[in-house]
Amino acid sequence: MPKDQSRHIVQRLPKRADYERTTINTIIDEALICHVGFCDAGQPVVIPTIHARIGNQILLHGLKGGRLLKHVNAGHDVCITVTLLDGLVLARSAFHHSMNYRSAVIFGKGREVVDATDKMAAMQRFVEHLTPGRWEHVRQPNAKEFKVTSVVAIDMEDASAKVRTGPVSDEDEDYALPIWAGVVPLELMASPPVADAKLDPDTRTPEHVTGYQPATRKK
Amino acid sequence: MPKDQSRHIVQRLPKRADYERTTINTIIDEALICHVGFCDAGQPVVIPTIHARIGNQILLHGLKGGRLLKHVNAGHDVCITVTLLDGLVLARSAFHHSMNYRSAVIFGKGREVVDATDKMAAMQRFVEHLTPGRWEHVRQPNAKEFKVTSVVAIDMEDASAKVRTGPVSDEDEDYALPIWAGVVPLELMASPPVADAKLDPDTRTPEHVTGYQPATRKK
Numbered sequence: 001m002p003k004d005q006s007r008h009i010v011q012r013l014p015k016r017a018d019y020e021r022t023t024i025n026t027i028i029d030e031a032l033i034c035h036v037g038f039c040d041a042g043q044p045v046v047i048p049t050i051h052a053r054i055g056n057q058i059l060l061h062g063l064k065g066g067r068l069l070k071h072v073n074a075g076h077d078v079c080i081t082v083t084l085l086d087g088l089v090l091a092r093s094a095f096h097h098s099m100n101y102r103s104a105v106i107f108g109k110g111r112e113v114v115d116a117t118d119k120m121a122a123m124q125r126f127v128e129h130l131t132p133g134r135w136e137h138v139r140q141p142n143a144k145e146f147k148v149t150s151v152v153a154i155d156m157e158d159a160s161a162k163v164r165t166g167p168v169s170d171e172d173e174d175y176a177l178p179i180w181a182g183v184v185p186l187e188l189m190a191s192p193p194v195a196d197a198k199l200d201p202d203t204r205t206p207e208h209v210t211g212y213q214p215a216t217r218k219k
Numbered sequence: 220m221p222k223d224q225s226r227h228i229v230q231r232l233p234k235r236a237d238y239e240r241t242t243i244n245t246i247i248d249e250a251l252i253c254h255v256g257f258c259d260a261g262q263p264v265v266i267p268t269i270h271a272r273i274g275n276q277i278l279l280h281g282l283k284g285g286r287l288l289k290h291v292n293a294g295h296d297v298c299i300t301v302t303l304l305d306g307l308v309l310a311r312s313a314f315h316h317s318m319n320y321r322s323a324v325i326f327g328k329g330r331e332v333v334d335a336t337d338k339m340a341a342m343q344r345f346v347e348h349l350t351p352g353r354w355e356h357v358r359q360p361n362a363k364e365f366k367v368t369s370v371v372a373i374d375m376e377d378a379s380a381k382v383r384t385g386p387v388s389d390e391d392e393d394y395a396l397p398i399w400a401g402v403v404p405l406e407l408m409a410s411p412p413v414a415d416a417k418l419d420p421d422t423r424t425p426e427h428v429t430g431y432q433p434a435t436r437k438k
Contacts, residue, residue, distance in 0.1 A: 007262055010286045016264065032307075033318070035300055037256035037265035043226055046256035046265055046300040050321050066231045081254055081265040085407065088251075090428065094346050094357045095364040099252070104266050128314050138313045139393055145314040168415045174358055180422050184431050185410040186251075188304065194399040196387045202398075203399050212403055 007107050008158035015190055018161040021056075027104040027161055028053050031082035032130060032188070036060065038071045038078050051080070051129045052125035058106060059113070059122045066089040072110035072152045080106040080154065086165070092174040100183065110154040122151045132217055133208035141186045145193040187215045226326050227377035237380040240275075246323040246380055247272050248303035251349060251407070251433055255279065257290045257297050265281045270299070271344035274373045277325060278332070283369045291329035291371045299325040299373065305384070307403040311393040319402065323380045329373040341370045351436055352427035407433045 010017035016022070028034075034051040036043060043056050047068050052059045058080055072078055087100035112120045120141070127135045141149070168181045193209050229236035237243070248252075253270040254265060266287050271278045277299055281288050291297055306319035332338045339360070346354045360368070377406050387400045 004256065007259075007264070012282060031322075032304060033302065035254040035256075035265050035267075035302070037254075037263040037298070039258040039261060039263045040226075042258060042261075043265060043296055043326075044256040044298040045226070045296045046254050046324065048254075048300060048302040048320070050318065063231060077262055077264040079256070079265045081267060083252065083254070083267040085251060088349055088431075090350060090353065090408075090412075091366070092358055093360075094342060094354065095360050095368070097346055097349070097357075099269065099349075101252075101267070105265065107262075115306045123313060127316055130307055130316070130318075131309060134309065135313065137293060138316075139311055139396055141312075141314050145312070149314070175417050177358055178419065178422060179356060179358065180414070180425050180428060181418055182412050182414040182428070184412045184428065186407055186433065187410070188405055189408040190307075191404040191406070193309075193401050193403045195399070198394050199400055200397065203397060206399050209399060209401070209403065212307075214405065 006158065008105065008160045010160050010162055016162045016164055018163060021159070023161045024048065024104045024159050025053065027084060027102045028058070028082055030215060031084055033069065034080050034082045036068060036078055036080050038068065038076060039154065040067070040071060041188050050126060050130065052129040054122070054125055056156050057154060059125060059151060059153055061122065061126060061149055061151045064148055066150070069150045069152055072154065073112045075109055076112070077107065077109055078154060089168055090181055091168045092170045092177050092179040092181045096168065096170050098164060100164050100166070102161065102163045104159060106156050106159040108157040109152040110152040113151040113153050119146070119151050122153070123149070131208050137206055190214060201206045227324065227379045229379055229381055234382045235383055237382060240378070242380045242391050243323045243378050244272065246303060246321045247301055249434060250303055253299050253301045254296055255287060255299050257287065257295060259290060261287070265288055269345060269349065271341065271348040273341070273344055277371060278344060278372055278376060280341065280345060280368055280370045283367055285369070288369045291373065292331045294328055294330070295366065296326065296328055297373060304405045306405050308387055309400055309403065310387045311389045311396050311398040311400045315387065315389050317383060319383050319385070320331070321380065321382045323378060325375050325378040327373040327376040332370040332372050338365070338370050342368070350427050350431065356425055409433060432438040
């Protein structure tokens with residue numbers, strides 16, 4: 001059978017690949033940001049930005065007129081990649097050093113979200129994606145803010161996840177070497193929140209902020 | 220004066236831009252991974268991978284024959300982006316929600332590193348980039364491992380950093396609202412190392428592993 005060269009089929013270490021949408025969505029939802037790639041007259045450009053997901057769509061936003069959003073609105077292909085780092089894999093051999101990670105690569109085309117209800121729903125999702133439960137506490141977008149914000153939705157046409165977990169994998173003959181090997185777990189962690197200096201000191205810290213952690217923030 | 224449209228000139232929020240190589244290099248060196256973007260017959264592709272830096276060059280590596288490395292070796296343009304997340308910025312208004320971050324976007328072309336001395340020096344840099352001090356402890360690449368690994372070097376032709384730090388910035392009239400606002404600091408943190416199950420329990424945990432933290436790992 002010929003090797004599948006479709007854009008989302010993982011070529012290197014295919015045993016780490018996963019095409020299940022549940023796996024892919026979980027990675028997208030845990031990641032606070034994504035990296036968006038596009039080709040601008042043949043020049044690759046990769047921009048980090050906040051994202052959100054509704055169903056099979058990735059949402060991006062920014063001020064109107066930005067290069068990324070203009071490019072997406074023009075209907076060009078984009079590639080959106082999210083990556084979560086879970087650990088350093090320190091092998092006995094230099095060659096088998098690796099990382100534990102979960103990543104998702106999504107291909108699709110975008111379009112501007114113009115319907116006012118959909119656009120406001122998207123704005124809510126950006127806030128809720130980062131800090132679930134916060135939207136109802138904040139001052140919501142006014143007409144001017146709504147107007148200067150551009151929201152784009154990208155249908156996830158093709159997507160794949162790639163995951164490495166577990167311990168070191170060394171060559172058989174290297175296990176006897178007196179070299180420390182193991183995994184250093186990594187996680188994006190939040191420290192206690194720092195209240196704004198201009199905040200009325202009587203303002204209660206809401207539950208969605210107290211004890212916030214990126215990896216466990218999903219309700 | 221006409222707006223500079225060069226590929227590395229930051230168009231959105233230019234007050235956050237920095238073109239100093241010292242700033243850019245510090246961000247590259249702290250990041251454990253980068254996201255590499257390339258255009259494959261007009262299709263943007265963004266791949267997360269481990270990197271290292273020597274002087275004005277970004278080094279990437281992988282098994283020979285991978286799509287990314289083949290593309291770089293062919294002399295095409297790539298865009299390498301690294302991003303460090305430093306905090307959630309929780310404003311009183313939905314509109315002014317943001318992140319504190321440091322990112323660098325690098326444009327350049329690559330070439331394969333074929334000189335054996337340079338290639339071994341690059342392999343050392345990948346290990347030392349992740350865990351300074353580890354190279355001298357590990358079993359170094361043998362002839363077979365050396366042969367199946369491909370290393371590419373990308374000259375940093377154009378680069379820019381973008382940084383947001385500091386507190387919330389709200390609209391003047393919103394400061395009086397009884398809404399909690401502030402910053403939740405974020406950092407990629409390591410937990411204590413987990414020794415490999417097959418490790419001789421008498422093996423001492425070396426200093427480069429004990430107390431390892433990504434943000435402070437540089438010597």
